[in-house]
Amino acid sequence: MGYGAHVEINNRTKEVLFLKLIGRYCIDNTGNIDGKVIQPQEVFKTYIEACANFFDGCANEISYMFIHFISGKYGALIGKIKLEEKDLEWSEGEESANVSSVFDNSGRQGKITISIDPAEPLTTIDPRTTIFISDIHLGINTITNWYQTQVHQKALKSVLRYIVRKAEYIEDVVILGDWFDQWTYTPCDHIPSVTDIMDNNKILFTEQSDGSGDFISVIKKIHGKLRFVNGNHDMLVRLEDINCKLSELNGSDNYKVYPGTGDNLDKPPPENTSYQSNNQKVYAEHGHLYDLFNKPANMHENPYKPLPIGYFVARTACDYVSKHLSGKLNSAYLPNSGDPNYKNVGLDIKAVLKAISHKPSNVAAFALGCVLEFDDNVSEIKYNMQWDGSVTKVSSNEVGNYYSELVTVENITKAIPEAIASLEEELGSYAKKLFELKPEVEIIIMGHTHIPSFLKKEGKMYINTGAFCASIPDMEKNGKILTFVEVTSDEKRSFMVTEKIVDYQTGNITNSNLLAKL
Secondary structure (H helix, E strand, O other): OOEEEEEOOOOOOEEEEOOOOOOOEEEEEEEOOOOEEEEEEHHHHHHHHHHHHHHOOOHHHHOEEEEEEEOOOOEEEHHHHHHHOOOOOEEEEEEEEEEEEEOOOOEEEOOEEEEEEOOOOOOOOEEEEEEOOOOOOOOOOOOOOOOHHHHHHHHHHHHHHHHHHHHHHHEEEEEOOOOOOOOOOOOOOOOOOHHHHHOOOOOOOOOOOOOOHHHHHHHHHOOEEEEEEEOOOOOOOOOOHHHHHHHHHHHHOOOOOEOOOHHHHHHOOOOOOEEEOOOOEEEEEEOOHHHHOOOOOOOOOOOOOOOHHHHHHHHHHHHHHOOOOOOOOOOHHHHOOOOOOHHHOOOOOOHHHHHHHHHHHHHHHHHHHHHHHHHOOOOEEEEEEEEEEEEEEHHHHHHHHHHHOOOOOOHHHHHHHHHHHHOOOOOOOHHHHHHOOOOOOOOEOOOOOOOOOOEEOOOOEEEEEEOOOOOOOHHHHHHOOEEEEEEEEEEOOOEEEEEEEEEEOOOOOEEEEEEEEO
């Protein structure tokens, strides 16, 4: 069962999908909620805040809102919010009950009068929400990892609790790439397997009896499935390894992570690159497939295919970070840590475009050389590689040659916009192309850039989920935030998209200004 709302604003009626209902409140004709007598403000404070958010901060221009909440099981609830009044009146039929105050988002008090009318024709609107979160970057808490337990775990667990609270209305939870991080390690580090990472984060992958938030509770509670789409930092991670480890940690085979689309638990990483909703209208990818330095590199010269040149650039950047922490605990205390481009370690778009135009075959070597030069002018680095069951070392002098076909005369026109996408953190142009290729799709969601963004045009919508691994100085001084996205649809196939912001210190979840109806 779900809830909907008809909202009348200054005598103009709009039918909307009501997104902000926290918990499941079933009100019968005695005024009880799930058998409990409740104070009305417990429910309607949430409603008023939601209305103010929905109408994009224009509450000051609204003289009143008439809200008609509909429950397919218990009849109708009718509420009238007069923002200019100063008290709240609760009515059951003709009788008034508890009087209290309630506030809208502007801090003003409002008046609500509720009447129960069991004879009201029943309408069932069954909203279903899909949660999209990307770029968590779970690692093993080595000093160069972007995600650090002591900094980011509280916020992540808050999101997992939030999902469990809303589970009845959640269709799927989609982790849109870079759930795990196998890139942010120094050249001499041993690269952890996904099972190593899950072992290091057991509190997230085992059910917590105190309800503090974990992925197992999400799997158990939500209406649909927990889904995972491979990104670039976890492009080698296999679903079967995730699920095998979940079984080991929890002593049960009942908890499964599914691919982005479909139910094939053996889907290999190269095929697990997208999500599409059952109605085909929502499509999602991580975003790295359009990024010159981070897309899979399957050229025949590359002995480590599909790892791209960006993998070696990332590990070189970690070498620099490890030498310049200057007494700081880890990378989460450094500005610009957690940025997926390489501008902060010596690359810039003008230099790359110049290299592409002058020496296309040398672009990968040029990019790696820029970062080596930035890393205290290091002439050569050797990277520990675990590959095909053996451990080897590979020199940075060899690596550039593996990617000589990254840019060629034949593909240079395609490579230039992909280089821009890589270094300028812009995927919107590729979303436009996807809309052309997939005309049935109305909403496209990506991650990868770590920058939440939103674009609505001609009845289509592109959203970027942002990320969950920003550093403390970037969050406190540079405006970076931890975000995820909700997409809710009803049986009429209308959509509401909401970006959620999570405070890393408190775990509080609020709506951003990115909220739209389609």
